[in-house]
Amino acid sequence: MKLLGIGSRINHSEYGKGVVTNVTSKHYWVTFIDNGLETLEIDEDFEVIEAAEDEVDTVSFYEVEKSLRDILKKWSDVSEVVTIADKWKGGKLILEPGDTNLQGKELPIDTFFHKITMVRDRLRVMEQKINSSKNLDEQEKIDLQQYIKRSYGSLTSFNVLFKLKSQQFVGQRSK
Numbered sequence: 001m002k003l004l005g006i007g008s009r010i011n012h013s014e015y016g017k018g019v020v021t022n023v024t025s026k027h028y029w030v031t032f033i034d035n036g037l038e039t040l041e042i043d044e045d046f047e048v049i050e051a052a053e054d055e056v057d058t059v060s061f062y063e064v065e066k067s068l069r070d071i072l073k074k075w076s077d078v079s080e081v082v083t084i085a086d087k088w089k090g091g092k093l094i095l096e097p098g099d100t101n102l103q104g105k106e107l108p109i110d111t112f113f114h115k116i117t118m119v120r121d122r123l124r125v126m127e128q129k130i131n132s133s134k135n136l137d138e139q140e141k142i143d144l145q146q147y148i149k150r151s152y153g154s155l156t157s158f159n160v161l162f163k164l165k166s167q168q169f170v171g172q173r174s175k
Contacts (some may be wrong), residue, residue: 007052
């Protein structure tokens with residue numbers, strides 16, 4: 001099936017006559033005379049009044065950006081921007097020793113949060129290096145990955161600091 005180009009005119013049984021204004025890998029965006037903008041599946045049934053011969057790039061910018069983000073996250077040491085939960089912004093961590101003769105310590109919670117996310121990022125890089133290592137056999141990789149998963153599990157107490165659940169620590173799940 002040849003894709004319609006931008007500017008193609010169609011007649012849809014429900015929406016009437018329209019013009020293709022954008023094409024993605026799965027959809028046509030069509031502006032209809034009576035119904036405005038609608039998104040149609042590529043394989044949806046409609047009559048082609050006039051097909052425009054247009055070179056169509058069926059990959060959307062969103063798909064390209066998402067793929068690039070995934071690749072960078074998987075293969076680089078570059079840290080993603082991780083935001084602290086709003087309720088903790090500007091707060092402080094107060095450490096009080098059990099011995100009243102000793103002095104306590106205050107630390108901006110943002111600084112503490114940054115250190116926690118750096119630990120997480122370094123664990124991720126270590127996991128990537130283990131997975132791509134040519135010097136370790138599969139069993140050694142699995143054994144080392146278990147230690148990393150347990151480390152994540154030990155750090156789940158700090159998940160309360162993260163704004164987005166997708167950025168939290170996930171430990172080894174019980175079976």
